[in-house]
Amino acid sequence: SNRTRALAQQSLTQDQLLQFDDFGNLTLIHVTDAHAHLTPIHFREPDTNIGVGGAAGRVPHVVGKAFQQMFNIAPGSPEAYALTYPDFAALAQTYGRMGGFDRIATIVGAIRAARPDSLLLDGGDTWHGSLTSLKTGGEDMVRVQNLLGVDAMTSHWEFTLGTGRVQELIKMCRFPFLGANIYDAEWDEPAFEPYRIFDKGGLAVGVIGQAFPYLPIANPKWMFPEYSFGIREERMQEVVDELRAQKVDLVVCLSHNGFDVDHKMAGRVRGIDVILSGHTHDAVPEPVLVGETIIIASGSHGKFVSRVDLEVQGGRMTGFRHKLIPVFSDVIQPDAAMTGLIDEIRAPFKAELEEVIGQTEAPLYRRGNFNGSWDDVICDAILSEREAEIALSPGVRWGASVLPGPITREDIHSVTSMTYGQVYRTEMTGETLKTVMEDVADNIFNADPYYQQGGDMVRLGGLAYTIDPGAAMGSRISDMRLLRDDSPIEAARSYVVGGWASVNEGTEGPQIWDLVESHIRRLGTLPARDTASHITIKGLEGQ
Amino acid sequence: MAENVKPRVRVPKTASAGEVVTIKTLISHPMESGQRKDKDGNTIPRSIINRFTAEFNGTMVVDATLEPAISTNPYIEFDMTVPESGQVKFTWYDDDGSVYEDVQAIEIA
Amino acid sequence: LPGHPALAQDAAARTVDQVIAEFTGGAAAAEGEGVTLTAPEIAENGNTVPISVEAPGASAILVIAAGNPTPGVATFRFGELAGNQAASTRIRLAATQDVIAVARMGDGSFVRTAANVKVTIGGCGG
Numbered sequence: 001s002n003r004t005r006a007l008a009q010q011s012l013t014q015d016q017l018l019q020f021d022d023f024g025n026l027t028l029i030h031v032t033d034a035h036a037h038l039t040p041i042h043f044r045e046p047d048t049n050i051g052v053g054g055a056a057g058r059v060p061h062v063v064g065k066a067f068q069q070m071f072n073i074a075p076g077s078p079e080a081y082a083l084t085y086p087d088f089a090a091l092a093q094t095y096g097r098m099g100g101f102d103r104i105a106t107i108v109g110a111i112r113a114a115r116p117d118s119l120l121l122d123g124g125d126t127w128h129g130s131l132t133s134l135k136t137g138g139e140d141m142v143r144v145q146n147l148l149g150v151d152a153m154t155s156h157w158e159f160t161l162g163t164g165r166v167q168e169l170i171k172m173c174r175f176p177f178l179g180a181n182i183y184d185a186e187w188d189e190p191a192f193e194p195y196r197i198f199d200k201g202g203l204a205v206g207v208i209g210q211a212f213p214y215l216p217i218a219n220p221k222w223m224f225p226e227y228s229f230g231i232r233e234e235r236m237q238e239v240v241d242e243l244r245a246q247k248v249d250l251v252v253c254l255s256h257n258g259f260d261v262d263h264k265m266a267g268r269v270r271g272i273d274v275i276l277s278g279h280t281h282d283a284v285p286e287p288v289l290v291g292e293t294i295i296i297a298s299g300s301h302g303k304f305v306s307r308v309d310l311e312v313q314g315g316r317m318t319g320f321r322h323k324l325i326p327v328f329s330d331v332i333q334p335d336a337a338m339t340g341l342i343d344e345i346r347a348p349f350k351a352e353l354e355e356v357i358g359q360t361e362a363p364l365y366r367r368g369n370f371n372g373s374w375d376d377v378i379c380d381a382i383l384s385e386r387e388a389e390i391a392l393s394p395g396v397r398w399g400a401s402v403l404p405g406p407i408t409r410e411d412i413h414s415v416t417s418m419t420y421g422q423v424y425r426t427e428m429t430g431e432t433l434k435t436v437m438e439d440v441a442d443n444i445f446n447a448d449p450y451y452q453q454g455g456d457m458v459r460l461g462g463l464a465y466t467i468d469p470g471a472a473m474g475s476r477i478s479d480m481r482l483l484r485d486d487s488p489i490e491a492a493r494s495y496v497v498g499g500w501a502s503v504n505e506g507t508e509g510p511q512i513w514d515l516v517e518s519h520i521r522r523l524g525t526l527p528a529r530d531t532a533s534h535i536t537i538k539g540l541e542g543q
Numbered sequence: 544m545a546e547n548v549k550p551r552v553r554v555p556k557t558a559s560a561g562e563v564v565t566i567k568t569l570i571s572h573p574m575e576s577g578q579r580k581d582k583d584g585n586t587i588p589r590s591i592i593n594r595f596t597a598e599f600n601g602t603m604v605v606d607a608t609l610e611p612a613i614s615t616n617p618y619i620e621f622d623m624t625v626p627e628s629g630q631v632k633f634t635w636y637d638d639d640g641s642v643y644e645d646v647q648a649i650e651i652a
Numbered sequence: 653l654p655g656h657p658a659l660a661q662d663a664a665a666r667t668v669d670q671v672i673a674e675f676t677g678g679a680a681a682a683e684g685e686g687v688t689l690t691a692p693e694i695a696e697n698g699n700t701v702p703i704s705v706e707a708p709g710a711s712a713i714l715v716i717a718a719g720n721p722t723p724g725v726a727t728f729r730f731g732e733l734a735g736n737q738a739a740s741t742r743i744r745l746a747a748t749q750d751v752i753a754v755a756r757m758g759d760g761s762f763v764r765t766a767a768n769v770k771v772t773i774g775g776c777g778g
């Protein structure tokens with residue numbers, strides 16, 4: 001808005017945001033997990049991001065005030081607004097929206113002007129997550145990536161477009177779609193280009209793609225039955241060794257493993273100089289060093305661009321300088337060509353995107369280990385529209401925040417858009433519900449990162465529970481109660497459960513965005529409510 | 544009797560004498576475990592590939608006993624030493640008495 | 653939520669110890685060096701879990717799934733033209749469990765190893 005533009009420009013300038021003392025002889029530019037958000041958004045960073053085992057208290061498992069202290073960030077500053085959740089809605093009035101690919105294009109252009117031999121690497125989760133990407137089958141994002149000049153990408157949600165569509169889009173890409181860990185499921189052979197060697201200013205830079213390892217578990221495997229994924233640590237070592245044998249000067253892993261998995265992998269696979277980490281949506285202001293490998297995490301939704309300048313000598317990285325550039329949309333001048341393309345992409349859907357569906361009194365957000373306020377709205381919608389006793393909503397980390405005020409159809413799609421959005425209605429016993437919750441909890445809080453899938457806890461509506469994240473598999477969840485009458489969940493009783501994003505083929509029901517829309521229309525204005533009050537977390541006294 | 548049972552193998556056409564080559568085999572087969580029930584509650588009888596063998600010019604390479612825990616469309620991969628030009632013979636033995644065979648030639652290059 | 657492979661309990665099923673004893677002729681199998689079992693940390697699909705076994709110098713390797721209603725999976729016997737004593741296949745796992753490999757070595761001794769494979773309902777991610 002004009003107001004936030006004026007305010008933001010009082011405390012920030014484009015030159016400040018882009019300021020960087022050039023260093024070394026190579027520059028990497030990293031963007032990841034945009035989830036097809038072409039235009040600037042509000043995005044509240046998590047208030048809860050529990051680290052288990054060795055990850056406790058370590059980035060990215062540090063939030064809020066502790067994060068501000070760790071990185072010496074003043075409360076209320078632009079950095080505090082961009083990187084942490086406190087006073088989010090209030091600070092949004094000053095600093096405005098973030099992201100937008102036309103702003104990202106300006107940043108990339110400025111870096112390239114200073115450093116012609118830059119590599120722009122996209123960590124994936126790019127083709128999914130908005131109304132326009134759903135309606136164009138991801139083509140909108142490929143056009144944007146081509147114009148931006150992406151040099152290579154890897155993948156996760158891309159595959160939820162289905163194998164056929166992924167192959168079509170790959171043909172449109174003017175850059176390689178890399179995945180060393182994607183195998184043909186039938187013959188157990190590499191199915192995608194594993195790496196590409198780029199010649200940049202006389203340096204041979206090997207870039208390995210690592211797709212999300214748990215695609216067939218976290219997403220519907222029937223949409224891409226031809227492929228098998230997995231962490232495949234031995235394969236990663238083999239590919240690194242192959243690159244080293246070809247005498248590359250630098251080995252970069254463009255990863256969609258998630259931060260903790262990358263942290264463990266960095267300590268076990270020898271010879272990777274830089275891991276550009278995606279999937280867990282962490283915005284980390286400084287590189288994390290593991291042995292001789294640095295890990296860079298660049299946030300999500302287009303909020304940040306990482307610039308990494310490297311000194312590369314004698315076949316290895318000997319020094320680095322890094323900046324996580326926050327994309328303040330009211331401060332960064334949009335790139336005209338990219339604005340033109342984005343306007344063209346959005347034009348056919350403009351009225352549909354901008355239609356106001358209702359109002360919200362409180363900020364709506366999702367990101368965090370447990371229910372956010374957006375999740376509560378979605379669960380309420382399922383409970384009322386499908387007359388369910390209990391609602392289940394996936395603990396995904398994507399979806400923009402909405403400030404108090406109008407909610408548009410685009411906002412609803414930002415938190416729901418997907419190719420398997422049907423809302424099912426079924427019966428589950430109390431025992432099954434407990435099993436599901438324990439299973440998901442173990443996929444998030446298992447002390448071994450290789451068993452973590454990098455999402456957040458399944459969101460529950462209509463049901464209260466206590467969770468002890470540090471407990472063993474099968475004993476984290478207790479005191480499950482039906483909120484409707486405060487009765488304990490009985491193992492043998494059947495409950496009517498509504499939910500969406502089932503990975504089962506043939507799931508039937510209305511699309512979640514339509515259901516949420518009718519719910520919001522019916523209420524008109526969503527009242528402020530006490531988010532996640534029905535979830536009790538225990539065992540975190542030491543953190 | 545299982546229908547449309549079709550073996551497929553991946554064998555290099557050439558090798559050098561004494562080379563160790565990787566061989567991959569698949570056979571389309573439901574591998575009915577004998578533990579599933581149909582919609583009327585009747586147990587579906589077990590019907591699996593229970594043995595697989597690979598021989599090179601009559602000499603045994605691998606002989607595998609398979610149980611119902613082997614997945615649908617059994618996949619077996621192993622390495623073989625190629626001492627000379629000749630033929631690899633693959634044989635799958637079905638519970639129903641059927642025997643399926645495939646033969647592939649390897650030339651010493 | 654995906655379905656789990658439903659392998660019904662078979663009352664007549666032999667136990668893990670019985671299957672191993674049948675293979676070793678009652679001899680003890682030492683835990684450790686000499687046999688390798690490679691399996692994914694988490695199964696992408698409990699109905700088809702890729703596993704590999706290797707035991708240099710072994711004459712045979714037995715594979716069992718300790719948590720299945722019937723634990724037997726496969727036995728690989730290696731002939732003189734085996735390029736090495738290794739094999740890969742795909743197996744059904746009814747639930748999170750240990751997969752066990754027992755190798756009969758050239759000297760007639762037995763070694764065993766195990767790998768835990770998690771069979772999960774699945775979550776949703778970033």
Ligand SMILES: [Mn+2]
Binds near residue numbers: 125156212278
């Ligand atoms: Mn992801």
Ligand SMILES: [Mn+2]
Binds near residue numbers: 035280281398
């Ligand atoms: Mn993502």
